[in-house]
Amino acid sequence: MGKIKVIGPQEANGEITISGSKNSALPILAATLLTDERIILNNIPNLADVNTMIEILENAGKKVTWQDSTLIIDTVSDINSILPYGPVRRMRASFNVLGPLTIRNKYAKVALPGGCSIGVRPVNFHLEGLKKLGIESQIEHGFTHSKYIGAPDKTHISLPFPSVGATEHLITTAVLLENTETILTNCAQEPEIIDLCNFLISMGAKIEGHGTSNIKIHGVKQLHGTEYTIIPDRIEAGTYAILGAVLGKEITLKNIIEDHLFSLLDIFEKIGINYKMKKNTLTIKGISKLELSPVDVETATFPGFPTDLQPQLMVLLSLIPGRSSVTENVFKTRFNHVDELNRMGAKIFVESNTAIITGVSKLSGAPLEATDLRASAALLIAALIADGETIINNVDHIFRGYERLFEKLENVGLKIEYYE
Numbered sequence: 001m002g003k004i005k006v007i008g009p010q011e012a013n014g015e016i017t018i019s020g021s022k023n024s025a026l027p028i029l030a031a032t033l034l035t036d037e038r039i040i041l042n043n044i045p046n047l048a049d050v051n052t053m054i055e056i057l058e059n060a061g062k063k064v065t066w067q068d069s070t071l072i073i074d075t076v077s078d079i080n081s082i083l084p085y086g087p088v089r090r091m092r093a094s095f096n097v098l099g100p101l102t103i104r105n106k107y108a109k110v111a112l113p114g115g116c117s118i119g120v121r122p123v124n125f126h127l128e129g130l131k132k133l134g135i136e137s138q139i140e141h142g143f144t145h146s147k148y149i150g151a152p153d154k155t156h157i158s159l160p161f162p163s164v165g166a167t168e169h170l171i172t173t174a175v176l177l178e179n180t181e182t183i184l185t186n187c188a189q190e191p192e193i194i195d196l197c198n199f200l201i202s203m204g205a206k207i208e209g210h211g212t213s214n215i216k217i218h219g220v221k222q223l224h225g226t227e228y229t230i231i232p233d234r235i236e237a238g239t240y241a242i243l244g245a246v247l248g249k250e251i252t253l254k255n256i257i258e259d260h261l262f263s264l265l266d267i268f269e270k271i272g273i274n275y276k277m278k279k280n281t282l283t284i285k286g287i288s289k290l291e292l293s294p295v296d297v298e299t300a301t302f303p304g305f306p307t308d309l310q311p312q313l314m315v316l317l318s319l320i321p322g323r324s325s326v327t328e329n330v331f332k333t334r335f336n337h338v339d340e341l342n343r344m345g346a347k348i349f350v351e352s353n354t355a356i357i358t359g360v361s362k363l364s365g366a367p368l369e370a371t372d373l374r375a376s377a378a379l380l381i382a383a384l385i386a387d388g389e390t391i392i393n394n395v396d397h398i399f400r401g402y403e404r405l406f407e408k409l410e411n412v413g414l415k416i417e418y419y420e
């Protein structure tokens with residue numbers, strides 16, 4: 001695992017173009033297993049997790065070719081539904097290949113997905129929902145062994161929690177259950193769900209209600225090839241918006257969809273951050289923290305404030321005079337970044353799933369340990385504003401979610417050194 005060295009404080013000034021959404025690309029790549037016909041995907045970010053998913057598709061019989069940020073996906077052999085342990089184990093979204101493979105081949109063997117340090121990552125909602133769709137699974141030696149025994153004409157699945165991955169997995173499976181009707185309630189409503197459904201509809205799937213908490217799917221016999229362009233990454237955008245607020249002189253973000261960032265922009269309003277939204281461009285002016293107001297924030301499923309921006313926002317709140325709080329309602333223990341920020345002089349106290357933040361005038365550089373993707377991004381923002389040298393160890397997590405990170409930071413005048 002590599003490390004990053006940063007000497008702060010630094011100031012950001014310039015323009016960043018946001019890449020395609022990681023959390024759209026991953027479920028859409030899994031869904032390409034639903035057809036043997038050619039699929040062309042545009043605006044795909046070249047990230048570690050995307051390349052892991054490509055490795056999984058190649059194990060399953062696909063040939064995947066990069067052309068800039070376009071992927072050409074063809075089928076080069078009979079579909080293989082017995083997948084090697086490594087790639088699926090390495091991350092979370094890979095588990096969503098289980099349903100499509102089982103429906104198409106009648107059986108599959110897929111490793112249980114990787115968890116990560118933001119919390120226990122069970123898949124019980126996935127397996128319970130798949131069972132109602134006629135997929136029986138059992139877990140042995142870290143693998144999920146599944147077989148398709150036939151789906152009922154009509155299935156109603158009510159999710160105990162609006163799980164993004166479970167919603168995506170069940171949609172991606174139900175679309176190919178010919179002549180059946182599946183109704184999902186208490187679904188996730190994230191933009192990435194809408195993107196996945198629009199992709200599936202472009203392949204001939206019959207889906208209604210995507211983007212609401214009730215989705216209806218009419219299964220079809222087969223799905224055809226398509227060309228599709230995925231949405232920009234709202235979490236990458238939010239991360240750079242917070243970076244701009246923390247240390248910006250003025251940064252401009254391009255490829256923004258305002259609807260996807262409402263909850264962050266609403267918090268920026270409450271804090272007093274100076275920003276301007278014009279068409280698909282967001283400009284942030286960093287101003288003195290003394291003029292900003294503390295806030296109380298709760299993470300929630302979309303359209304609430306996203307858990308994936310919680311660590312990054314905490315860096316900004318730690319520099320605002322007064323008392324702020326962040327309550328984490330999605331991954332209740334997602335606070336690994338707190339100890340590291342306190343090492344830099346932040347004053348953050350965690351009680352149950354709420355962090356109480358007392359603003360300080362500055363942070364100071366320190367040796368830090370990164371633990372997961374979004375915590376790494378938070379520590380990088382903190383290092384860039386802190387006085388003195390910071391070394392962030394274990395930092396390769398950050399490449400799972402931020403395409404061309406060093407290039408984009410250099411474009412706004414930020415200097416960081418990376419060591420293998």
Ligand code: EPZ
Nearest residue numbers: 023093120121122123124125126163164165166308330331
């Ligand atoms: C997706 O993860 C995202 N990943 C995560 O982004 C994001 O944090 C999360 O949704 C919440 O928005 C991708 O889209 C690839 P969940 P997912 O199922 O689907 C519990 C990032 O940084 N749960 O919505 O795994 C679960 O433990 C990543 O890009 C069950 O209990 O999240 C959690 O508490 C991190 N049983 C809650 O639901 C299940 O079967 C929400 O999880 C499934 C989930």
